[in-house]
Amino acid sequence: MTVTSGPAGSSPHGILAPSAPGSPNDSSESVVRLEGVSKTYPSEPPVDALKDVSFTVHEGELVGIVGPSGSGKTTLLHLMGTLDRPTKGTVWLTGLEVGKLSDAELSALRAGRIGFIFQQFFLAEHQSVLDNVADGLLYTAVPLSERRDAAARALESVGLGAKLSSLPTKLSGGQRQRVAIARALVGSPAVVLADEPTGNLDQATGASILELFHELNEAGATIVVITHDRAVAAWMGRIIQVLDGRVVSDGPAGEWKRATGA
Amino acid sequence: MNPSLAPARLRARDLLRLSSIGIRTRKLRAGLSALGIAIGVAAIVAVLGLSSSSQAGLLAEINRLGTNLLTVTNGQTLFGQTAELPTDAPGMIGRIGPVTSVQYTGSVSNANAYKSPFVPSIDTNALSVDATSLGLPADIGTTLSQGVFLNAATQDEPICVLGAAAAQRLGIDKVFQGERIWVGGMWFYVVGVLNQAVLTSEIDSSVLIGFPAAEKYFNFDGNPSEIYVRTVDSAPQVNAVDSVLAATANPESPNEVDVSQPSDALVAEADAKAALNSLFLGLGAVSLLVGAVGVANIMVISVLERRSEIGLRRALGATKGHIRAQFMSEAILLSLLGGAVGVLAGAASTAVYASSKGWEVVVPPLAWGGGFGAAIVIGAVAGLMPALRAARMSPKDALWSV
Numbered sequence: 001m002t003v004t005s006g007p008a009g010s011s012p013h014g015i016l017a018p019s020a021p022g023s024p025n026d027s028s029e030s031v032v033r034l035e036g037v038s039k040t041y042p043s044e045p046p047v048d049a050l051k052d053v054s055f056t057v058h059e060g061e062l063v064g065i066v067g068p069s070g071s072g073k074t075t076l077l078h079l080m081g082t083l084d085r086p087t088k089g090t091v092w093l094t095g096l097e098v099g100k101l102s103d104a105e106l107s108a109l110r111a112g113r114i115g116f117i118f119q120q121f122f123l124a125e126h127q128s129v130l131d132n133v134a135d136g137l138l139y140t141a142v143p144l145s146e147r148r149d150a151a152a153r154a155l156e157s158v159g160l161g162a163k164l165s166s167l168p169t170k171l172s173g174g175q176r177q178r179v180a181i182a183r184a185l186v187g188s189p190a191v192v193l194a195d196e197p198t199g200n201l202d203q204a205t206g207a208s209i210l211e212l213f214h215e216l217n218e219a220g221a222t223i224v225v226i227t228h229d230r231a232v233a234a235w236m237g238r239i240i241q242v243l244d245g246r247v248v249s250d251g252p253a254g255e256w257k258r259a260t261g262a
Numbered sequence: 263m264n265p266s267l268a269p270a271r272l273r274a275r276d277l278l279r280l281s282s283i284g285i286r287t288r289k290l291r292a293g294l295s296a297l298g299i300a301i302g303v304a305a306i307v308a309v310l311g312l313s314s315s316s317q318a319g320l321l322a323e324i325n326r327l328g329t330n331l332l333t334v335t336n337g338q339t340l341f342g343q344t345a346e347l348p349t350d351a352p353g354m355i356g357r358i359g360p361v362t363s364v365q366y367t368g369s370v371s372n373a374n375a376y377k378s379p380f381v382p383s384i385d386t387n388a389l390s391v392d393a394t395s396l397g398l399p400a401d402i403g404t405t406l407s408q409g410v411f412l413n414a415a416t417q418d419e420p421i422c423v424l425g426a427a428a429a430q431r432l433g434i435d436k437v438f439q440g441e442r443i444w445v446g447g448m449w450f451y452v453v454g455v456l457n458q459a460v461l462t463s464e465i466d467s468s469v470l471i472g473f474p475a476a477e478k479y480f481n482f483d484g485n486p487s488e489i490y491v492r493t494v495d496s497a498p499q500v501n502a503v504d505s506v507l508a509a510t511a512n513p514e515s516p517n518e519v520d521v522s523q524p525s526d527a528l529v530a531e532a533d534a535k536a537a538l539n540s541l542f543l544g545l546g547a548v549s550l551l552v553g554a555v556g557v558a559n560i561m562v563i564s565v566l567e568r569r570s571e572i573g574l575r576r577a578l579g580a581t582k583g584h585i586r587a588q589f590m591s592e593a594i595l596l597s598l599l600g601g602a603v604g605v606l607a608g609a610a611s612t613a614v615y616a617s618s619k620g621w622e623v624v625v626p627p628l629a630w631g632g633g634f635g636a637a638i639v640i641g642a643v644a645g646l647m648p649a650l651r652a653a654r655m656s657p658k659d660a661l662w663s664v
Contacts, residue, residue, distance in 0.1 A: 083657045110579040122570055138580075
């Protein structure tokens with residue numbers, strides 16, 4: 001089955017409601033939208049990782065999802081990244097209802113519209129930086145030469161234009177994370193999901209990565225950063241605070257800073 | 263405006279690159295796990311190649327000796343006694359159109375051959391004394407290894423020529439002047455030794471003397487017991503001669519004549535060599551099985567070790583099918599590698615052995631094609647389970663469990 005989607009609000013399935021009131025960019029398109037989402041893991045006893053979570057991420061936002069470990073942030077990332085399905089509620093990605101798509105369609109959705117950044121970088125040590133980034137487009141039917149061209153541009157944009165043929169093992173931690181960021185960005189996805197992107201980096205390097213997120217966001221990328229680190233959260237434009245599987249606050253970073261004294 | 267959500271097909275080149283990751287990054291492990299398959303394929307290719315090569319060697323020998331030799335032997339009478347061929351049988355056979363040459367021997371049954379008079383008469387060494395016509399060696403496809411054959415001047419003298427086995431059993435490896443043996447109670451001088459007569463092995467254990475000598479010294483009746491007939495070298499002509507030979511040799515009682523084509527026995531032997539050495543094939547098959555288990559084992563380990571890679575690929579947009587294809591083709595590539603090494607090793611050992619024997623080197627397409635085919639099948643079978651496991655892996659578990 002082939003599913004195409006129109007812009008938000010004009011979905012052919014009519015599944016898109018207007019953006020939730022109170023979100024910072026009501027006028028722009030919703031990229032990720034959760035509506036009454038719950039996730040229960042069927043262990044003994046069952047674990048309610050998320051309880052009735054709703055929010056919308058709009059195009060061009062830089063969102064931080066903050067919470068202590070065990071609060072449900074990673075589950076939230078799985079659901080936003082279509083790597084898992086909610087027990088209850090609905091997730092839309094670029095206007096497409098995730099629950100209605102098959103596993104193969106979700107794969108294609110991830111290939112074209114979602115970029116992932118992980119704490120552990122997950123780079124292939126045996127291939128060059130350029131090919132690592134080019135592999136971000138491997139499952140999108142783009143020929144190798146075009147993949148490499150796009151990878152070179154993406155590496156340029158994260159400041160690694162001079163390291164194209166290096167192996168990841170020859171790079172510093174911060175450089176490796178930049179490679180991973182380039183890989184996430186190479187297909188110009190609708191949203192970039194970053195899971196503790198500075199978790200394996202020292203403070204100065206982490207700050208430079210956050211600075212890069214800022215620049216990329218200003219250049220138009222929609223980025224969601226998941227972190228337990230308040231210092232990281234302070235860099236974000238909007239902060240969704242999660243605790244025990246619930247959203248406890250959602251608003252511009254300024255409000256959150258004032259409220260928490262960060 | 264959004265692109266469709268049909269998953270992209272992997273290009274062949276990308277799939278090849280993906281499937282070689284495991285092999286390129288863990289060369290020693292890949293090599294060792296492909297070794298079982300290499301050994302199995304090598305064993306099978308070598309067995310098939312060696313039997314084909316030895317068959318080719320035998321067929322070449324048959325070709326050299328010719329398939330146009332027919333032998334006429336005295337058979338048995340209705341009462342079970344040894345029949346005799348008429349003395350003029352060779353002459354009558356010689357007048358059959360397609361016959362090109364007729365030679366014959368007569369068994370001198372009342373004479374035995376010994377190294378010396380002191381050998382007990384019971385130690386005959388299973389040698390026979392035969393009277394022979396003068397053109398025998400060329401007719402039966404053999405040559406003299408030493409000395410000369412009987413000729414018109416020597417055929418009525420006490421002079422003999424030994425078959426290859428006869429010379430060996432009498433302990434004569436070189437013909438000296440004055441070399442003699444004790445035949446039927448008198449000395450016979452040895453003037454020549456024949457090479458092995460492949461088509462007519464009865465000549466090998468014969469002590470050959472002239473017909474006139476046999477008649478003179480042993481009261482031989484002159485009846486031939488074996489007639490060697492060469493015909494025009496074409497199968498229909500050979501068959502035509504074959505069908506009239508018995509009646510021509512003994513018109514009175516053709517049923518007392520045995521006609522045979524000696525090359526038939528060699529052709530049958532060649533066919534028997536093609537019947538494969540099942541023991542070694544069985545060993546090869548067992549080795550292939552062990553190799554398959556090795557590849558499956560390595561693939562299972564590889565899938566477990568590469569959980570995070572699998573998770574990452576799923577996150578990058580790989581479908582279950584993409585993951586399955588990657589690991590499946592890795593297993594096939596691995597065993598194909600083993601298969602290629604095995605085919606080369608098997609062909610090389612065939613070449614070495616066959617050329618040491620002077621045979622033509624034959625590695626039948628069944629052997630190398632079968633070797634590659636078996637490798638592909640084994641890879642597919644061994645890779646199936648690990649590939650399915652890899653594809654079933656939940657991407658989030660694969661990524662967040664490390």
